[in-house]
Amino acid sequence: MKDTEIKRLLAAHIFCIFSIILTTVVPSLFLENFSILGTHLTWLCICSACVASVNIILYIILKPNPSSKRSSLAQKATRFLKCCVYFFVSCLLFHGIIVLYGAPLIESVLETFLFAVLLSTFTTLHCLCMLGPNIQAWIRVFSKNGALSIWDNSLQITTVCSIVGAWLGAFPIPLDWERPWQVWPISCSLGATFGYVAGLIIAPLWIYWNRKQLTYKSR
Amino acid sequence: MRLRSGVFASCCLLVEALGVGLFLRGFFPLPVKSLPRRGARGDRPPEPPPPVSSNWTKIPAPLFKKIVIVLIDALRDDFVFGSKGRQFMPYTTELVERGTSHSFIAEAKAPTVTMPRIKALMTGSIPGFIDVIMNLNSPALLDDNLIWQAKTAGKRIIFYGDDTWVKLFPKHFVEYDGTSSFFVSDFKEVDDNVTRHLDTVLKREDWDILILHYLGLDHIGHLTGPNSPLVGPKLNEMDNIIKKIHTSLLSKEGELSLPDLLVICGDHGMSETGSHGGSSLEEVHTPLLLISSAFDRKSGPLKSLVLVQQTDLAVTLAIGLGLPISRNSIGNLILPVIEAKTMREQLRFLHLNGFQLSQLLQENVPAYEKDSGFEHFKIAEKSHGNWIKLYLEGNNSEVLINLGKKVLKQYLEALRILSSSLSKQVAQYDIYSMMVGTVIVLEVVLLLLLSIPKALSSGAEFEVPLSPPLCSLLFYLMCLMLCAVHVVVCTSAESLCYFCSISWLSALGVMMLISALFCIILSALGKMCTYPKVPAKNPAVSNSNWLELDVLIVAGTIGHVSSLCASSFIEEEHQTWYFLVNTLCLALCQEMCRHYFLVKECDLHQSSSTVKKSFEEVKEMAHYKNDSVDIPECDLKLGKIAPSAEILKGSEKWIGLASPWFILIFCRLLRSLNQTGVQWAHRPDFGHWLTSSDHQAELSILAAISLAMIFILVQRRCSLVSKIAMALGLLGVYSYRAAIGNVAFPWQQDSKDISKGIIEARFVYVFVLGIIFTGTKDLLKSQVISTDSSTKCLGLWDVYGGLVLLAALLFRPHNLPVLVFCLMIQAMITKYIWKPLNFDAAQITIMHYWFGQAFFYFQGNSNSIATVDISAGFVGLDNYVEIPAIFLTGFVTYTGPLLWAVHLLCYLSSEVSRNSAAVGHGCFCYALICSIPVAAYIVLVTGLRYHLFIWSVFSPKLLYDGVHVFITAGVCLFFTAMDQNHSRKIQD
Numbered sequence A: 001m002k003d004t005e006i007k008r009l010l011a012a013h014i015f016c017i018f019s020i021i022l023t024t025v026v027p028s029l030f031l032e033n034f035s036i037l038g039t040h041l042t043w044l045c046i047c048s049a050c051v052a053s054v055n056i057i058l059y060i061i062l063k064p065n066p067s068s069k070r071s072s073l074a075q076k077a078t079r080f081l082k083c084c085v086y087f088f089v090s091c092l093l094f095h096g097i098i099v100l101y102g103a104p105l106i107e108s109v110l111e112t113f114l115f116a117v118l119l120s121t122f123t124t125l126h127c128l129c130m131l132g133p134n135i136q137a138w139i140r141v142f143s144k145n146g147a148l149s150i151w152d153n154s155l156q157i158t159t160v161c162s163i164v165g166a167w168l169g170a171f172p173i174p175l176d177w178e179r180p181w182q183v184w185p186i187s188c189s190l191g192a193t194f195g196y197v198a199g200l201i202i203a204p205l206w207i208y209w210n211r212k213q214l215t216y217k218s219r
Numbered sequence B: 001m002r003l004r005s006g007v008f009a010s011c012c013l014l015v016e017a018l019g020v021g022l023f024l025r026g027f028f029p030l031p032v033k034s035l036p037r038r039g040a041r042g043d044r045p046p047e048p049p050p051p052v053s054s055n056w057t058k059i060p061a062p063l064f065k066k067i068v069i070v071l072i073d074a075l076r077d078d079f080v081f082g083s084k085g086r087q088f089m090p091y092t093t094e095l096v097e098r099g100t101s102h103s104f105i106a107e108a109k110a111p112t113v114t115m116p117r118i119k120a121l122m123t124g125s126i127p128g129f130i131d132v133i134m135n136l137n138s139p140a141l142l143d144d145n146l147i148w149q150a151k152t153a154g155k156r157i158i159f160y161g162d163d164t165w166v167k168l169f170p171k172h173f174v175e176y177d178g179t180s181s182f183f184v185s186d187f188k189e190v191d192d193n194v195t196r197h198l199d200t201v202l203k204r205e206d207w208d209i210l211i212l213h214y215l216g217l218d219h220i221g222h223l224t225g226p227n228s229p230l231v232g233p234k235l236n237e238m239d240n241i242i243k244k245i246h247t248s249l250l251s252k253e254g255e256l257s258l259p260d261l262l263v264i265c266g267d268h269g270m271s272e273t274g275s276h277g278g279s280s281l282e283e284v285h286t287p288l289l290l291i292s293s294a295f296d297r298k299s300g301p302l303k304s305l306v307l308v309q310q311t312d313l314a315v316t317l318a319i320g321l322g323l324p325i326s327r328n329s330i331g332n333l334i335l336p337v338i339e340a341k342t343m344r345e346q347l348r349f350l351h352l353n354g355f356q357l358s359q360l361l362q363e364n365v366p367a368y369e370k371d372s373g374f375e376h377f378k379i380a381e382k383s384h385g386n387w388i389k390l391y392l393e394g395n396n397s398e399v400l401i402n403l404g405k406k407v408l409k410q411y412l413e414a415l416r417i418l419s420s421s422l423s424k425q426v427a428q429y430d431i432y433s434m435m436v437g438t439v440i441v442l443e444v445v446l447l448l449l450l451s452i453p454k455a456l457s458s459g460a461e462f463e464v465p466l467s468p469p470l471c472s473l474l475f476y477l478m479c480l481m482l483c484a485v486h487v488v489v490c491t492s493a494e495s496l497c498y499f500c501s502i503s504w505l506s507a508l509g510v511m512m513l514i515s516a517l518f519c520i521i522l523s524a525l526g527k528m529c530t531y532p533k534v535p536a537k538n539p540a541v542s543n544s545n546w547l548e549l550d551v552l553i554v555a556g557t558i559g560h561v562s563s564l565c566a567s568s569f570i571e572e573e574h575q576t577w578y579f580l581v582n583t584l585c586l587a588l589c590q591e592m593c594r595h596y597f598l599v600k601e602c603d604l605h606q607s608s609s610t611v612k613k614s615f616e617e618v619k620e621m622a623h624y625k626n627d628s629v630d631i632p633e634c635d636l637k638l639g640k641i642a643p644s645a646e647i648l649k650g651s652e653k654w655i656g657l658a659s660p661w662f663i664l665i666f667c668r669l670l671r672s673l674n675q676t677g678v679q680w681a682h683r684p685d686f687g688h689w690l691t692s693s694d695h696q697a698e699l700s701i702l703a704a705i706s707l708a709m710i711f712i713l714v715q716r717r718c719s720l721v722s723k724i725a726m727a728l729g730l731l732g733v734y735s736y737r738a739a740i741g742n743v744a745f746p747w748q749q750d751s752k753d754i755s756k757g758i759i760e761a762r763f764v765y766v767f768v769l770g771i772i773f774t775g776t777k778d779l780l781k782s783q784v785i786s787t788d789s790s791t792k793c794l795g796l797w798d799v800y801g802g803l804v805l806l807a808a809l810l811f812r813p814h815n816l817p818v819l820v821f822c823l824m825i826q827a828m829i830t831k832y833i834w835k836p837l838n839f840d841a842a843q844i845t846i847m848h849y850w851f852g853q854a855f856f857y858f859q860g861n862s863n864s865i866a867t868v869d870i871s872a873g874f875v876g877l878d879n880y881v882e883i884p885a886i887f888l889t890g891f892v893t894y895t896g897p898l899l900w901a902v903h904l905l906c907y908l909s910s911e912v913s914r915n916s917a918a919v920g921h922g923c924f925c926y927a928l929i930c931s932i933p934v935a936a937y938i939v940l941v942t943g944l945r946y947h948l949f950i951w952s953v954f955s956p957k958l959l960y961d962g963v964h965v966f967i968t969a970g971v972c973l974f975f976t977a978m979d980q981n982h983s984r985k986i987q988d
């Protein structure tokens, strides 16, 4: 049971990684002058959209946390709307935090916001897919020993990795190397992406190594 | 010997301060090795001997009759050559483009501060970095220099302007009038004082050199920056002065006499914020204009400007006046000045310059003969000899001209290489003193690190293993060995170490200290190894249970220390601290969420299982925090929390959850108040907006509101007497600022006579001293008569209030919000975050330290000397008095860290009832967290001492860090004094 779950997790993560690799390669076939550094904003949009859609599709196919009771269409619609609102709020929250960290308030608003969207895609959207718009569940998952399944564990790991990646990505900005990737927000968004990918790789491995210790309480 | 952690930490810091002092003394050697002055005409070489001997052995005749030097402080190159010059300096622009002039950009070397630059201009050498420190207290210049040479040669020199010159060259001027440069807010009178003499002096004939040093532009820069509306009129004033001098010189020039020379230069530039001291292009590039009827008339607008060194002026003027070149000069003759002369004279001048440079090289470099500059010079000298042979034979053909040009080129190349290899020589380090200092500092830090487990235990005591090592053989052997090394090093050839020059007894003391520390470390290590079981288990347990906050603290400290390797990270160190403090706030926010929501959970589901679960969690949390916190206390806490959850649900919880966000927002606001650093320093910030003259009303309102807020925030904790004194003192601060013209009274519209505000400032000083005195009295009372701790707390808060009032007086008015936010964050963080979260003293200390560092940069400081606000040293003083000025400047620079440290002490002593060792732990942690970066940085700077940016980036930071260590040592002593009192009470 557990091994098959881990395999499913691994497959899902490989899909996500694959989608990110595709976003860096495919658009250059269709768009002229496309490069991650040159047209960074386009890449940010494409990458967010792609990761989001892959996540949603995977959620629909895999259903990691199947809800016990069937819900009507109206309930589903409200759930979906709630998810959208949550996502938007998280984008704004990330934007706010980034500005608090010192990003300029007025200039390059678009860059900052798109970076916030990317971060939300890597973290909030993932959570929304797994847990739904349920704050209590979020608090549970992100408090100590709150994970109830390997999906929760992988969620913890990828989320923390993306945020730490973005955090570390800010370090090269003050250096005076004058490289193109030191421009705001390229190093941070690349850092977040690398962190996310690393999280996707680390999560199945970590769960695999620790599969003996991981005992989940039944719900 | 058993020592409490506080005492132990203070002792360690004192020893470390000694080590840092030794290191600094070695790193910034006072005078660079230079040749002594030599009187008269000792070392003037004849023309290089051709096969037949030359008949020209005496010094060439002067080129100019009179020289007028107009030095405009902080004159940036674009003020003359840029659009500003075109707009405001029409006469000078005309001279540059169509007059008989040569214009250059003269490059100044860091530090771009007035006194070292004057030295560079007049001696032609690059003064050492330590001259910055001497800038406040300039002693007479003893090196060979142009002014001295001129005076010895019987020239009459007149000087008007910055009195730094008068101090540097005492008794050199036949007539002088010095103006003090310390009242930075005055930019009119300083210049009028210079100009008023001009008319009479220009009419007279009894002088040879006239030096005018105008300070107004520099003061305008410091006040309002290079783009302020005041700059234009000032430049125009300077233009008129130049016009006056030039026309007067022209009108006197006769056909027969030599022409006169007018030199216009700046000592340094001005950064985009208006300060100077660093090495950005704006600070380094100054214009240099040489105007004389001897030069060819220019035609048309100037193309590209030639870059020369500031040090080139001294040698050029020496040649121009027919004086010997200063012996320590590393400058090159500016060739266009002598272009009109015959080839023989030109070569003669270049030879003199080259000869002087090669002599200086011989004195400084043992293997000078291998230096490529020296080789070039020898070759050029030889071909010069050949050229003279041809010349004396009467050969006047094309060959002679071409050969002459070739020799000229060879000379120029040789001079260039000689100069560059000499300027590399400037950085000479006293490695031995540096090593001794480093060893002491490293040993202290190692000792501190080794004592962490013991010193942070609940006993807060550290057993210093003193007697066994002191009796051991190793100690004596090491002492002997070190003494032997000392003797060998100090008797070896021509060592100029500072450490060798101190008396034998103190050197022996230092040696014994080093070996004792070493032995103590060894025995402490041995102790840890012999009982590995007990300490080894505890870290293992706590390792797995580390909070995110602990991880952040450790990672942040390591990250900060490692970031010091990169010069950009040092320039932008404020970014590191802002980033860390922000992350800290977010981590605190997460802690708050965890704290309140876990409680909430156990409140919601009253079922026994969840209560048990959260009970366990709380227990666990208690474990992470400190192993020493005993469980019963935790039980108590939980018991308290569970019933009072209803109340907790109320406002306090939400304020608590929101307060990290408020702190984040405050930090963001402060960050945009002062842009510091290098890369983003030119960005607009509130500070500049407020200080510009158009926004005086806004600044006044802001200052008034800030002062009111300061009163509200501080008065809560003070005694009644201090409250009243505080209110009056803050009113005094406002009237002081109004008196010196920073802010305006609403009812005082027209009469604007700016005074120095001495009475007002002294009025405030009285209250500061009064409040601190009240506080000290309370402290002493609590020490002598052991009353309850409330008296002590009151006393501490009074001292704190006094320091806040002093800071309010000394801070520039636009910086007052920094003080307000500092107080607000402190109040918020103690009340809503630390009270509920129950951190231990070590964590709180480190967080305080981080905030203190962030506030150091919030108040506009940076790691460059330029941002030190020296004007604070003159608040309430009639003229420069050394001790108070240094104290006030130091205080205002380190206000942020100091206020946070004192606040830490206040907080910890109020926590004594909870954890009796809190103050000791705090003191120890504070000492540790301050010493680690300093020790790492000292090692790093030693390694990077030949780095390109060593003088512009690394050295200022080293100075800041060094001073920080001394201040920390003081703070820790204060901590210990407070702790002593407490421990005695416990014994009672």
Ligand SMILES: [Zn+2]
Binding pocket: B073, B074, B113, B114, B218, B267, B268
């Ligand atoms: Zn100056």
Ligand SMILES: [Zn+2]
Binding pocket: B074, B218, B219, B222, B276
């Ligand atoms: Zn200045």
